[in-house]
Amino acid sequence: MAPGENIDFQIREKNRQVRVSPEDRRNSYLSQEFVGTGKLVFAIRTYLRGPHNEEWRETDSNPLESQLPKIVHRLFEGARILKAWHIEQEQERERWRQEAARRAERERLAKQEQKRREKLGELALNWLTAAQIRDLLAAIKAKSFQSEKDIDGKSLAEWMAWAEAAADALDATRDGAEGLFSIIGSVKAEQGWG
DSSP states (O other), rough: TTTTTOOOEEEEEEEEEEEOOSSTTOOOOEEEEEEEEEEEEEEEEESSSSOOOOOOOSSSSSSSGGGHHHHHHHHHHHHHHHHHHHHHHHHHHHHHHHHHHHHHHHHHHHHHHHHHHHHHHHHHHHHHHHHHHHHHHHHHHEEEEEEEOOEETTTTTHHHHHHHHHHHHHHHGGGGGHHHHHHHOOOOOOOOOO
């Protein structure tokens, strides 16, 4: 037999039903019970796929030992069938695992694409904010002011430099296309296998 394959079988006595008269004569119906026939039955209990004889019954003209070659042949055939079936099941499980991995990867890529679009939108809003800050600073610079005037521990010149630095930090276009798309390209979706 194929190594590692188990086939459950049973050897039992063949039974037959017989009618039994009731001992109490007031009860008129007959009951039935099973009694042994003295003949053996060899039965394979493991499902071996397909329409095959899985039970051999002994008769007066055909004793069980004369059926042994057929039984042994079926046991070996059954082991081959089980092995092939287990290989098919493992291949099917592997196909499911691969499909699940492909599905997870498609979902990860879709999620990553969504996150990258969200990041692009965020960078665009930041760029607009930076442009508004620069417009505001240009409007302020168009008016006269004392650059050395102190407000909360900083001069107006320092506040202007601070506002320009804030606008520059928000502006993802400061390093050109390469800088912008490096930021977007660094957005990744986590690997998910659920």
